[in-house]
Amino acid sequence: MRIVLSALVAFGLDRLSKVWIVEWANLKERHYIEVFDPYLNFAMGWNKGVNFGLFAGHEEWTRWGLTVLALVVCVWIVWWARAQRGLWLHLGAGLVVGGALGNVWDRVQYGAVADYLNMSCCGFRNPYTFNVADIFIFAGAAMLIVLSGRTKDDA
Template sequence: MPNRGYMLAGVVLVLDQISKYWVMNVIRLPDSGGMDVLAFFRLTFVGNAGVSMGLLPAGSDLARWLLTFVTAGIALAVAFWLRREKHVVDIAALGLVLGGAIGNIIDRVRFGYVVDFLHFFWQQYSFYVFNLADAAITLGVILLLARAVFAPSDSAKPATDGKANDA
């Protein structure tokens, strides 16, 4: 079943890279800076050199590559975790995180920044500009946290040897 997680990661990666190709090369969003789509949604080009939502900006090549290698290390850890995971929700969550992380790593290597372009807002309230990889990572983390908080703990299950759990 973990192969499904890797397959989901591949789907996320492909969709993320296709959307970024479209934004960069087909509609050439960097040239215009933005494009209104709906009353609450705009395509807005942002070259994000920092961590998620522009936090911890990586203003130098050293910081860029350090951030790239740290992110790659996290992606590798998620890939190993995925190999051992058995629960279908966790497999999906880890697949989302892995695909999104790899998509953003590719951007950092290719461009030196992550291509962000999805911009939702309402009246004077503006949300962070993000991409499909960021959305996948966020959804994956939410799923993992929800399972950790709401799933019954192993200590609540009856002991398999017929004895009560002391924990």
């Protein structure tokens, strides 16, 4: 239940952020909104592949192939995590699943993942964008890596 609840929260926050920024603030047509330059800006990016746009060719095959792959991975993570113990491990699994489902929603709705967060610092202009789902996937995966090898005695 903890896995499902954390996945629903992550998915909901991702969807809310995308509706607010991409749709209501109309970033999909404005393309760029300065927020706190250069540290945080909204810059519209449509990712048709995986990280940094890798494998973005063959658009329809990639779109549906990545959608199916993400769903299979989500099912496997839930199946695997249910057999594990630990609140934080379950939370991490839920974050990965919720973030992945947020990006799956984008692929179905838009044909690509909606990326919009752009962060730069210290004289370096970052050309890449990401989204809230990516943050949840990264944080959840880090939690799974750190916590999955621990036993009850280690906790």
